[in-house]
Amino acid sequence: MRVLMKVSIPVEAGNRGVKEGILPKTIMNFVEQTKPEACYFTTENGKRTGLFFFDLKEPQMMPSIAEPFFVNLHASIDVAPAMDLEDMKAGVAKAAKHI
Secondary structure (H helix, E strand, O other): OEEEEEEEEOHHHHHHHHHHOHHHHHHHHHHHHHOOOEEEEEEEOOEEEEEEEEEOOOHHHHHHHHHHHHHHHOOEEEEEEOOOHHHHHHHHHHHHOOO
8 A cells, every 4th residue: 555654853863863874874774675656855843854655565564664763763753545646536436436
């Protein structure tokens, strides 16, 4: 299932992660493991924030995906199902038949 994972990194932990090289290493390990179809980086509520769209093949993958962000960067993580345009069109067409 395609998911959106939002990773928010507190300022102090992010600063330490940049100085010590932990932040890019953690992100690159995640990218190598999950091979996301898209990665975006921004700020939200004053925190470094990454948005990753990837295929979560099995729910039991979550600990191995999330723990490095928790442990290395004290990040908060939100995961939600996500659709692309084709998924949305197919879902709406199917839902419209039941309305």
